[in-house]
Amino acid sequence: MAQTLLRVSGLCPCLLLLTPALTFGQEHAPQGHDDPVTPVVLALAVILTAAKLAGHIASRIGQPPVLGELIAGVVLGSFDLAGIGWFHAIETDAIVEVLARLGVIILLFEVGLESTVRDMLKVGLPSLLVAVLGIAAPFALGWAVGALLLPDRSIYVHAFLGAMLTATSVGITARVLQDLGRSTSAEARVILGAAVIDDVLGLVILAVVGGVIASADRGGSLSATEVALILGKAGLFLFGALAAGVYLSPRIFGLASRLNGKGVLLSTALVVCFTLAYLSGLIGLAPIVGAYAAGLILEDVHFRDFANRGEHQLEQLVHPISTFLVPIFFVIMGMRVDLAAFARAEVLGLAATLTLAAIVGKQACSLGALGRRLDGLSIGIGMIPRGEVGLIFANIGLGLTIAGQPIVDEDIFSAVVIMVIVTTMVTPPALKWSLARSR
Amino acid sequence: MAQTLLRVSGLCPCLLLLTPALTFGQEHAPQGHDDPVTPVVLALAVILTAAKLAGHIASRIGQPPVLGELIAGVVLGSFDLAGIGWFHAIETDAIVEVLARLGVIILLFEVGLESTVRDMLKVGLPSLLVAVLGIAAPFALGWAVGALLLPDRSIYVHAFLGAMLTATSVGITARVLQDLGRSTSAEARVILGAAVIDDVLGLVILAVVGGVIASADRGGSLSATEVALILGKAGLFLFGALAAGVYLSPRIFGLASRLNGKGVLLSTALVVCFTLAYLSGLIGLAPIVGAYAAGLILEDVHFRDFANRGEHQLEQLVHPISTFLVPIFFVIMGMRVDLAAFARAEVLGLAATLTLAAIVGKQACSLGALGRRLDGLSIGIGMIPRGEVGLIFANIGLGLTIAGQPIVDEDIFSAVVIMVIVTTMVTPPALKWSLARSR
Numbered sequence: 001m002a003q004t005l006l007r008v009s010g011l012c013p014c015l016l017l018l019t020p021a022l023t024f025g026q027e028h029a030p031q032g033h034d035d036p037v038t039p040v041v042l043a044l045a046v047i048l049t050a051a052k053l054a055g056h057i058a059s060r061i062g063q064p065p066v067l068g069e070l071i072a073g074v075v076l077g078s079f080d081l082a083g084i085g086w087f088h089a090i091e092t093d094a095i096v097e098v099l100a101r102l103g104v105i106i107l108l109f110e111v112g113l114e115s116t117v118r119d120m121l122k123v124g125l126p127s128l129l130v131a132v133l134g135i136a137a138p139f140a141l142g143w144a145v146g147a148l149l150l151p152d153r154s155i156y157v158h159a160f161l162g163a164m165l166t167a168t169s170v171g172i173t174a175r176v177l178q179d180l181g182r183s184t185s186a187e188a189r190v191i192l193g194a195a196v197i198d199d200v201l202g203l204v205i206l207a208v209v210g211g212v213i214a215s216a217d218r219g220g221s222l223s224a225t226e227v228a229l230i231l232g233k234a235g236l237f238l239f240g241a242l243a244a245g246v247y248l249s250p251r252i253f254g255l256a257s258r259l260n261g262k263g264v265l266l267s268t269a270l271v272v273c274f275t276l277a278y279l280s281g282l283i284g285l286a287p288i289v290g291a292y293a294a295g296l297i298l299e300d301v302h303f304r305d306f307a308n309r310g311e312h313q314l315e316q317l318v319h320p321i322s323t324f325l326v327p328i329f330f331v332i333m334g335m336r337v338d339l340a341a342f343a344r345a346e347v348l349g350l351a352a353t354l355t356l357a358a359i360v361g362k363q364a365c366s367l368g369a370l371g372r373r374l375d376g377l378s379i380g381i382g383m384i385p386r387g388e389v390g391l392i393f394a395n396i397g398l399g400l401t402i403a404g405q406p407i408v409d410e411d412i413f414s415a416v417v418i419m420v421i422v423t424t425m426v427t428p429p430a431l432k433w434s435l436a437r438s439r
Numbered sequence: 440m441a442q443t444l445l446r447v448s449g450l451c452p453c454l455l456l457l458t459p460a461l462t463f464g465q466e467h468a469p470q471g472h473d474d475p476v477t478p479v480v481l482a483l484a485v486i487l488t489a490a491k492l493a494g495h496i497a498s499r500i501g502q503p504p505v506l507g508e509l510i511a512g513v514v515l516g517s518f519d520l521a522g523i524g525w526f527h528a529i530e531t532d533a534i535v536e537v538l539a540r541l542g543v544i545i546l547l548f549e550v551g552l553e554s555t556v557r558d559m560l561k562v563g564l565p566s567l568l569v570a571v572l573g574i575a576a577p578f579a580l581g582w583a584v585g586a587l588l589l590p591d592r593s594i595y596v597h598a599f600l601g602a603m604l605t606a607t608s609v610g611i612t613a614r615v616l617q618d619l620g621r622s623t624s625a626e627a628r629v630i631l632g633a634a635v636i637d638d639v640l641g642l643v644i645l646a647v648v649g650g651v652i653a654s655a656d657r658g659g660s661l662s663a664t665e666v667a668l669i670l671g672k673a674g675l676f677l678f679g680a681l682a683a684g685v686y687l688s689p690r691i692f693g694l695a696s697r698l699n700g701k702g703v704l705l706s707t708a709l710v711v712c713f714t715l716a717y718l719s720g721l722i723g724l725a726p727i728v729g730a731y732a733a734g735l736i737l738e739d740v741h742f743r744d745f746a747n748r749g750e751h752q753l754e755q756l757v758h759p760i761s762t763f764l765v766p767i768f769f770v771i772m773g774m775r776v777d778l779a780a781f782a783r784a785e786v787l788g789l790a791a792t793l794t795l796a797a798i799v800g801k802q803a804c805s806l807g808a809l810g811r812r813l814d815g816l817s818i819g820i821g822m823i824p825r826g827e828v829g830l831i832f833a834n835i836g837l838g839l840t841i842a843g844q845p846i847v848d849e850d851i852f853s854a855v856v857i858m859v860i861v862t863t864m865v866t867p868p869a870l871k872w873s874l875a876r877s878r
Contacts, residue, residue, distance in 0.1 A: 037540035320702075
């Protein structure tokens with residue numbers, strides 16, 4: 001009977017156990033309907049308000065809104081230090097956590113939608129070279145920083161530090177290039193092309209390093225076979241998903257366009273995104289890998305039938321969902337920064353060295369421009385910002401453990417956030433200077 | 440230290456306890472990243488696919504998509520009977536539950552956006568009369584059905600049965616009127632006007648009945664003072680929120696329009712919606728009451744500044760979010776129907792009597808047309824469908840208890856779902872017939 005009641009009331013037994021986390025507005029406990037959504041909507045209202053206000057301030061001082069959202073989170077998180085425990089409860093709530101993770105999945109899907117598989121195949125040799133150099137050098141430097149400054153941590157932590165420095169967040173650069181009217185220059189094409197390859201290579205590195213760590217945590221060794229196995233799995237998934245997707249996508253959307261009802265285009269696209277995210281999670285990769293692959297696969301040309309019946313463009317339909325969910329991720333990331341850690345010299349030292357490695361590492365990109373009439377310095381500077389991608393990697397590192405210890409601990413996380421903030425902030429003025437010089 | 444690790448890893452201790460519910464894809468446990476979002480995205484992919492396919496079939500046979508989504512849920516839920524426990528795990532998952540509840544909040548917000556406070560003030564006497572009669576008669580009949588068929592259940596259960604029969608879901612009628620080219624007729628105006636008042640009155644009844652039950656469950660009595668107190672609170676909240684909102688909304692959006700950044704209009708609107716939903720939950724009302732009030736308050740005229748800077752209309756921005764979240768609610772509602780209950784004579788008897796009370800009760804609406812040149816029968820028929828509103832009430836009843844027993848048990852829930860399905864299905868053919876007759 002109790003079983004039946006639970007079934008009907010739609011509450012799993014676990015939900016009852018969850019109560020302390022869910023009712024973080026407990027001081028103001030509602031009298032009647034103990035709706036589990038009540039504390040969640042309050043958290044969402046606070047997060048969205050903070051995100052938009054901070055995004056405004058950031059954009060007023062010439063910085064990208066994502067930086068504002070991150071700092072808004074740091075500020076909200078500091079109320080926790082001031083003894084206001086409610087913000088700590090938001091930060092650790094399981095529901096808000098899943099909403100934030102859905103936000104990253106939608107974000108990577110949206111980023112993927114901006115490119116197509118065809119774009120990736122035609123970016124050309126300079127972009128490929130820039131991308132590979134810009135991945136390899138920061139990876140090696142980050143690893144070295146780890147080995148140097150954290151000698152007592154395992155080799156897996158060092159490798160993960162390297163991996164976190166690889167992926168460029170080119171949105172900031174794209175925005176600066178656009179503001180300066182240089183977004184169609186040869187340098188811009190090389191940078192944006194490299195960024196497309198960069199995303200994929202970064203995800204592969206994440207998959208391999210993450211997979212090796214998970215395997216080592218289960219007692220596996222760091223053998224070359226193990227690495228090759230995981231690399232093969234990641235490659236097989238990515239290229240398998242892309243190949244199958246390019247073949248299947250027009251067929252799926254062709255069938256879907258025959259369905260009556262509103263919202264079929266958006267729903268079908270979300271189903272493709274969620275299915276690939278699930279499959280990549282299933283084989284041990286991060287769900288964002290699948291979401292990005294789903295975005296790459298889907299092309300406007302597959303949706304012609306929907307446009308003909310008056311539905312909006314897919315990007316326009318996905319955007320409101322990302323407006324709602326994506327800021328949750330960045331604000332929560334900011335809240336996880338431990339301000340007290342900033343007062344510790346070793347954290348600041350790690351942050352400064354990582355930031356230096358991140359900036360210097362990407363200057364290897366300028367080698368990709370050698371022998372061509374390209375401004376190598378501007379390309380190297382354009383690849384500096386790490387932004388959201390670095391944070392996504394750091395967040396995944398929080399969840400990975402080796403021998404019971406998290407790969408990314410509080411100190412490393414705080415150092416990575418400083419690195420993300422600094423690399424993001426230095427890029428706009430540096431790029432303006434460098435482009436003005438070359439002109 | 441353990442505390443610190445938990446803080447950093449972003450997992451509340453409860454999340455660990457939640458594991459059995461979250462990892463409902465456990466048979467295929469991911470090897471590496473145990474991302475809590477992985478099982479959720481699979482559930483979302485399955486729910487959205489089922490919703491769109493069933494919505495298509497429903498619309499092919501002239502039924503509203505919501506009916507398809509509900510029946511899709513019943514079908515998925517029946518796999519549980521067939522021994523496939525995975526669907527049962529979706530149905531009881533705490534995260535999917537909150538996503539479904541966010542869906543209803545967005546749905547009521549969207550419904551509220553379609554009307555304004557001014558619309559409500561000017562619908563006129565016939566609409567007001569139709570609405571009041573169409574609330575009072577089904578409420579009395581539903582209560583009587585409860586007293587007659589469930590004599591051993593408390594008076595609160597009987598009152599809640601009455602409350603569940605009150606609110607019309609006029610979307611179905613609006614669609615039929617549109618299909619027949621009669622959406623600007625006098626009858627259509629009266630029906631649509633009544634539906635606006637109906638929504639508000641239905642929410643007030645829900646608030647009062649729900650509040651009285653919650654108070655009785657805490658040992659309060661069903662005194663007239665108690666009822667008046669809760670009625671006063673609900674009235675004060677609704678009219679207070681509307682009055683304050685009408686005053687504040689242009690000012691809030693005026694300030695928000697000065698913020699830089701993308702998505703400010705949508706984010707501000709969501710913050711208003713979530714804040715009012717939280718406040719209504721805080722004073723013991725259902726969060727949907729606040730969400731609906733938020734929708735009523737917001738008017739296009741407040742967003743002129745946003746339209747001038749090229750943002751889309753608010754309805755267009757909210758719609759993708761509802762496309763994503765709303766079907767989750769209806770599919771989960773369908774899954775909660777216990778097919779085995781349909782085999783029990785008392786459930787079918789209750790369902791048949793409730794359906795009869797729902798249909799006959801709304802015919803009182805035709806009295807509102809007396810003495811005017813209006814087709815009373817068509818108005819009465821147009822008010823029949825209960826659709827989503829009845830389900831939302833039933834779902835709230837699942838969460839209310841009296842002396843440890845839920846107000847709405849498995850049998851009553853199944854009977855209400857049958858009532859919703861039948862009243863929704865009979866309306867389109869009956870209305871077509873009745874309008875053809877009057878013409």
